Amino acid sequence: MTDSRRKRSVGVLSTVPEMARRGKQGLLLVDDGKQGVSQIVGCISVNEPGSSKDVRLAVTRAQAFFPPYLHVGGVFAASLDKAQELSRHLKPATRRFLLVVETSTSVDIFDTTTPSANDTAPAKITSVHWQEPAPALHQLHASESAFFVRVSTTFTSIHQGGAEFVSDIRSQMDAFKSRISGDDVLVFVPRLQQLTSWSQRSDTCDRISTEEVAVRAALSDFADVLLPGGKSAKAKGKSKAPSTKKQRVPGVIEAHVSFAHAHARDATSTPAAAPVLAFQKGKVSTVVVDVSVLARAAPTDCITTLREQTITSVCAKLDVIADLLITHSDARRVVCRHFSPPPLSSPVWIPLATDEDTNTDDDDASLDRATEPQRRALLSLLCLHENRPYLRSTNACDVMGELPKDPAGRPRDPHLSIRYSPEGKLYMVDGHYDYYHYMQDKFDDDQWGCAYRSCQTICSWYRLQGYSARPIPSHHDIQETLVAVGDKPASFVGSRTWIGSQEIFLFVNKWFEADFEAESRFIFNVTGEDLPTKARELALHFERTGSPVMIGGSNLAHTIIGIDWQEQLGRVRWLVLDPHYTGKDDLGVIHKQGWCAWKDSSFWNKRATYNLLLPGRPALV
Secondary structure, rough: OOOOHHOEEEEEEHHHHHHHHOOEEEEEEEEEEOOEEEEEEEEEEOOOOOOOHHHHHHHHHHHHOOOOEEEEEEEOOOOOOHHHHHHHOHHHHHOOOOEEEOOOOHHHHHHHHHHHHHOOEEEEEEEEEEEOOOOHHHOOOHHEEEEEEEEEEEEEOOOOOHHHHHHHHHHHHHHHHHHOOOOOOOEEOOOOEEEEEEOOOEEEHOOOOOOOOOOOHHOOOOOOOOOOOOOOOOOOOOOOOOOOOOOOOEEEEEEEEOOOOOOHHHHHOOOOOOOOOOOOOOOOOEEEEEOEEEEEEEOOOEOOOHHHHHHHHHHHHHHHHHHHHHOOOOOOOOEEEEEOOOOOOOOOEEEEEEEOOOOOOOHHHHHHHHHHHHHHHHHOOOOOOOOOOOHHHEEEEEEOOOOOOOOOOOOOOOHHHOOOOOOOOEEOOOOOOOOOOOHHOOOOOOOOHHHOOOOHHHHHHHOOOOOOOOOOOOOOHHHHHHHOOOOOOOHOOOOOOOOOOOHHHHHHHHHOOOOOOOOEEEEEEEEHHHHHHHHHHHHHHHHOOOEEEEEEOOEEEEEEEEEEHHHHHHEEEEEEEEEOOOOOOOOOHHOOOOOEEEEHHHOOOOOOOEEEEEOOOOOOO
16 A cells, blocks of 8 residues: 555535534535545435435435535444444445544544555544635636536326325336436537537537526527437527626536326337327326536536436436425425535535425415425435525525625625634634625715614625515614614604614514514623633524624624634634725725724723624524
């Protein structure tokens, strides 16, 4: 065994150990495509007791939920023995890493392909590169080799539910898998405005990849994929003029497949033809599914690389949907969407079954109510916090569109582009927020509106997590609400009177009362000199709740969005969002001048007394 093999390193997202502890036992998702260094980027739990059947089910789910460029590459468990036992149910090529989380702090990673000195146990990896998860859409849009393959279809049945309905739909899914795997399937490429065979080895991905795509045209133009043996298809509809706005987005391949009601026995006997309508007596049940795939390939790769990734992912997605329909036999609709949970660096595909008769795609609140148990189970399966709104409808992402941003152009999550080397352990805001500061919206609140702006940032956090669709309040809204709850006299409206943490607490409770209740906490009457002694409380807040913290004192208000706590030395650094900035929303200027920056404890006035509001997280999923 060579030394170079013994010294292999691995990259690991900093969120993975906590996800592994939450999941107890399961599979590791690995990305081998980054500079030749494998990176462990996600987890999926395996049901107890961890039998071969349990592991196979988890593998299928991993292939369905995660993009196909990620693969199962190992297991995690609370002990090395358990990890080795679980890994025996995997194929040798997929059980490389063993991640062991025996305690709340210890993390050991072993490489099964590199034996230890005595060759009787896997070698412990000593070179681990811990990485913070980057926003999934930023990762996707920064890749010149990312592709979005749109695949959707409709299954119909004359049965109204029960085992016959599920069996019917499952048979059609099997037929669909067979057809989409055919060598003569054609896909429509919007950039080329033509159909091409994705089994054609002479076509390389650089013919279809592009950094600049007319997103709207790409979304509206599609063609029917031909059934095996069919003639050349034609693109349907008129092409819209490409947008002149340049956007960095994935390459696009679109395939929309539909075929008549068919049983498995009809798969080979049905004549090859364009999609037809089949009329039958009685009410027909319809299930529409979107099994679109995020794929990745090098520009010089053959287009068949995308074909292989897509077929594997689509088949796994259909298997998951079939199991979903068995569990929810009354379902008449499967809503499939992509989400980007902050602990992950890749989007995930999520299917939700509902028996709602209305179009729940247009009724997000109804869909969320109907699917809450499913979303809780999925959060647990993905080893994510079960009290987070990561999979709520409002958090679904359009991987084809622009990166998420505030419509008014305010900086979103400005701290993410700060380069920083922590001294201790980081405890950070969990979720998106917008940066509000003096003079925005052409409103002059210089010298008096800092707490109002901090309040707006907190409200944006609630809104962006999907807890509420209420608009961000104006200064006037805040003042009127405080008068309505009896905290201020009528003359307060229209004034330039300061507010503090307690007023923000009262306002938030009233403003969002129709959407949720949240138990917020205070830290009262702490001097600037003593603020470092509150690091533990803040660490627990960011770890368990993750909302921005408003701090007021010395006639100033700020927003704390993270801390760097070196517990052994009692040293704390503070990630501060400063609402006193009066300039334009230029992120370069904001960072350079320190308006969103890490501060040491000398930033706070040692003699001043501060109150801190720690906004609560609603118990909504």
